[in-house]
Every structure is written in C-alpha cells, then in structure tokens.
Amino acid sequence: MDRYFPVIKIHGAAEDRGRQHGTLLKERIHQTVEFYQKQFQLPEEQILGIADQFRKSTMAFREDISIEIEALAKAAEVDSLWIYALNGRTELLNLNPMECTTLSFKKQSLMGQNWDWDSELEELAVILDIEKEDGHRILTMTEPGMIGKIGMNHCGVGVCLNFMTIENYQPYGVPLHVLLRTILDSKSLREAQSLITSQLPGKVGNILISNGNGEILDIELAGDEYFSIPVEDLFVHTNHFLSKIDYDLMLFPNTVGRYDRAKELLNRLDDPSIKSIKDILKDHGNGTYPICRKRFSHPWLTDDTSITVTTIVMDLKRLQFHITRGNPFDNPFTVFSLKN
Template sequence: MEQRYPSIRVGGGPRQRGRVYGEAARDRVRISREAYEEAFGRTAGWTWAQARDAAAAYVAPVEAAFPQYLEEMRGIAEGAGLPFEDVLTLNTRTEVMYAAKARQAASLGRGECTSFALLGERTASGRLLAGQNWDWLAHCTETVVVLEVEQPGAVNFVTVVEAGLLAKASLNAAGLAVATNALVTSADRGAPGLPYHVILRALADCETPADGVDVVLGHVRSSSANYLLASADGLVLDLEAAPGDYRAVSVLEPEGGALVHTNHFLRPPAGQDDVSVWAMSDTHLRRQRALPALADPGRRHDPESIRGVLADHAGYPFGVCSHADPRVADGPAWATITAVVMDPAERRLWLTSGRPCEAPLLEVELGGLLHEPTPLAKHRPAG
C-alpha cells in the first residue's frame, strides 16, 4: 500500500523552496485556504478578509526573528497562485482563532494530538523512538503533505504538514525529532508574538535540543503549545509553553523511560489559567490510556506496536485514535489525521495514511535526505 499523502522535495533558497512547494501542492493549499475560510466563518463569524487583517499583526514579530520564513511563505503563495496574505493567514491560523475569541470552536472538538517519546530502555531496538497522533479538522486528510527540504549550508529536514504551512511534526539530518500538542490558557488572545507554526519551522532547523530550547524560550510567543524534542543521542525534553517569554515555559523530562503528552499542562503556568481541559475535554483520558501502554516495563516497543497504542479507541469517539462524532450532524468534524513515528538515530520516519486503526504504518523513503552532514557534525568529537 502506498502513502496517499504526497511527498514533495524542495531545495535552494527560502523563496525558491517555498515556490516549488506551493506549486507542487497548489490544489491542497487551495483546499486548506477554502476550509479555513469556512471554519473562521462558522466558528467565529469572521470573513476571510477579517482573518487576513488579524494575521497581518504577526508579520513584524516574524520579520524581526526569522525573516527567511516570511520569504518561504511568499514563495508558497507565488507557487500556489494565492496572495501572500492568504498563506500568512494559514500559518497563523492558531493565533487568528484566538484573536477572533473563538475558543468555542475548540470546545466542539475533542481530539488534538497525543505525542510521545520512548527511551531505548523501552524499545525493541534500544534506540529512542518519538512521534504522535495528529488530530485536527477532518478536511486535513485532503491537505497533508510530506515536505522534504534540502537547505544548502543548513540542516535538511522532513515534516508532515498541512499544505501551505511551514512545518508540523519533523525530523532533521541532525537527528532532532519534533512532536507537538496544542495547549490553551486564559492568556491565549492572539497578542502579537511568534506564531506557533513559525516556532515549529524554527525547531526543524535546530541541530541540538538546546538549540530548540533557545528557540522556544528566546522569543515572545503568541500562543500556547507543547513542543517535544527528541534527539539521536537519546535525549528528550518537553517544553510546555504559554503565551509570553521564558517565564511562561515549563521543561519536562521522561519518567520511567517514557514521556507522553496530550493537551493539558502537566505544570500549569503561573498567573494563567489552564483552559485546555475545557477546550479539549478528552485530554486526560487519552494520556491515561497511552502512558501506561507505552511506559509498561514489560514491553519493548517497535513502530508497529506503537501504532497499536495510537489506534486505541477507549472513550470512542474521543480516544487516542479520534473519530468524528456520529451524533453531531452539523459543525466541524474532528478526527485523527495521521500517526507519525520517528527514529532520530537512524533518521527514519513512519506514517499512516489516515487513522492508525485503519491504515498501516509505512516508512517514508527519504533517499538519503537526512544523511547529509550538518554544519555542526564536522566539529563533533569522536566517541
């Protein structure tokens, strides 16, 4: 069985990479733009023009920190035949939702990602494995792409992402894997700062977990999110980040050889209310199921056994493997879109074409993309 999500290989400078990406994924980018226009209208009563106006507030923070990512967005827009403002809005969709005071939209959908990392003591290979179920609006089954990025003088990476967005779950040539979860606090109101998906793109460029910590803590963030970083050296850090600067971040480490995160804060930020459970009410239930299964000292997991855990239906339809609620005739349909498993040391990534209960976990053939030397690698001491 082949993956139904297309693979797109891009190279060159930021604008060129974006242009090739946008052109290759043109139909999927346009589906995404139309779907979010409908979502903003349905959940917030906003027109697409209003959403674009709200997105404009994030140009300055991105320009100040990572201007090359704006160039990538401009290239995507050119390739897809859309205005830059449309692609900017897609990449700031999380922040625009909060700017529209549309938390009610989040409360309608229970599924929002279960991420994990297993140290070598919990895996059959003895190597760290990391990944996630990605749960979101059901239209994303028609927009996911596997974006393979060659960057001269920088770090090559692959990311499983909605067409038109910069990055989501990723694995790079330095052996750094990134998984993620949405979080929500009372401070999530769309204040200008670095957007969620721009931070994910910056993490794909990092060569070490410490670089990733610098990205998340070193900038003012606009929205809450959880960033799980796992490296080829077997190191894992999980960063729970609320809006703001370094003072609104908690750092978690694995316990018992495993780390599982869903959509609530394990260490709520001081001075902010964690409203994640209200927004995603199955979050504790999914962690309750996934953590014991993955951390079980009597098991040694491989990618296929992890797929079995990620296919769990306890609490249906809002389980670790999430399905659209059959009781809801109108409104947004939310579901698990795909499962991702990564082996950072071997630079390997597996992906399901749909929910892990229905689709096999297949390895993505990367053709040496992640085996190119990174800028830091040539300086690394032996041993």
C-alpha cells in the same frame, strides 16, 4: 483516495523553496485557505490584521522564512497574509483542546503522535521533503501553505505538537509553525532551544523536541508564560497542561481520557519499541475518548467531524520517519529514511 500522502520535494534557497511549494501545491493551498476561512470564525479584517503582525514578527525573526512564505504565496496566487494566517492557525484556533496524543521513549530516541483533526485534511495534507542549500534535509507532515509542522531532520532532531487552550488568549510574536520550522532547521536540540526561547511567549500549545542521543525537551506555552515539563523515560502529552495552569479539567474529558489510557498502556510496557509506540497510538480501548480516532464529534469544527488524520513515529537514532495516511488501525505505515 490514495493510501499514501503525496511527497513534495523542494530544495534550494528560500525563494526557490517557496516558489516550488506554491507551484506544486497551488490547488491544495487554495483549498486549505478556504477550509480555515470557515474554521477561524473571525471577520476577515481581524484575521488579516493578526496575520500582518505575524508577517512583521517573522520578518524580524527569520527573514529567510519570510522570503520563503512570500515566494510561496506569489506562486500559489494567494495573498501572502493568508499564508501567514495558515502558519498561525494554532493561534487563530485557540478553541477546544481535542487534537493529538504525543508519546516519547527517551532511552530509545523514539517519539510520535496522532494528529487528530478535520477529515478534510486527510485529503489535503502532504509530506514535505526539504533540502536546503547546505544539504540540511527535513521531512515534515504539514498542511499546504504551512512551512513546517510535525517532523524531523537528518541531524536527528524531531518535533511534535499538541494543541491546547487558555482563557483570554491574545496571540503575538511569530506563528507557532514558524517555530516548528526553526526547530527542524536546527542541527541540534540545544541550537533549537536557543533559537526559539526568545519567541515562546504569545503562543499556546505543547512542543516536544528530541534527538538521537536521548535528549528531550517538553515546553508548554501558555500565552505570556511557558513551562519546561520534566520528561520521564516513557512520556505522554495530550491537550491539557501538565504544569501549574489552573483550570477545570472536567471541561476537557477527551484529553484527560486519552492521557489516562496512554499512561495505563505505558505502565504495562516491558520492552519499549517502534512496535509498542505504534500499538499505543492505534489503541481504541477507551471507546468514549479513544487515542486512535476513526470518527469523533468535534463541536468546534464546521462539519462536526474529527478523525486521526495521520500517525507519525520518528526513530531519531536510525533517522527513520514512519507515517500513515489516515488512522493507524486501518492504514499501513510508510517508512522514509533520512540517512545519506
């Protein structure tokens, strides 16, 4: 396997972007659909019924994104409802919070995270380099068929995501990954906030949004509710709620262990920098629940294997996107620039 993620460049209007995505990643999209068909562990009729609600909500919210998704599905020769299901994978996988450690250094306009998930995704994930008709450019690490995920744009707006869970969750509204793409389509943090606020209910997870001016916003999504979390100069979020959600943290030792270890490392920092954020994300000092995960037993995955698929660090001031394929302890960072 190559040490670097493929970079897939798409450009133009929504239909053009979708067609390019579906054509260039056709085989990977089919593999990704097959992967999630196993992971969702729901009857196909139920999955596609939820996906149809995602389709209707997305069309009402962002017609251009619906056009992009439909063109993507057509080019990849996949039922478009499965593409909506992929973009709603976070909602459909509301299971056990064992994905991802996110960090931000507010004054330095740095943010980054580990994306911990099934080892199969290390071979499937890609970097999308998107240029829209107006010249707006996005770099995002994503899964084939998903229109956006963790990433940043040329305006210095970046976004990270943490998977979380609540009891008795029923998804509604647009898929979370459509909101991530909307953030990446935004020219400022305030624009992103204004666009997504009406669509926050119906989802579960944590979204961290920042920009090159040191502004930062952390939002915990908890079904019908959402909470804005105060962000310190040095901030960490894993996969449990920092707000008032009441549940037994002892049920989730993995996320608490990573959070506590990251806080310990942050408290030791004298000079927050790109290097120090990378050092924390590659730490495996907590041998039971390491921040950097080479291999971990995951009870909800069908193959029982979770790893750090990628580490991403974004310098929103310098417009640099740093990324590894595989865990950052064993693999090098590649640096991309969004400067003209």
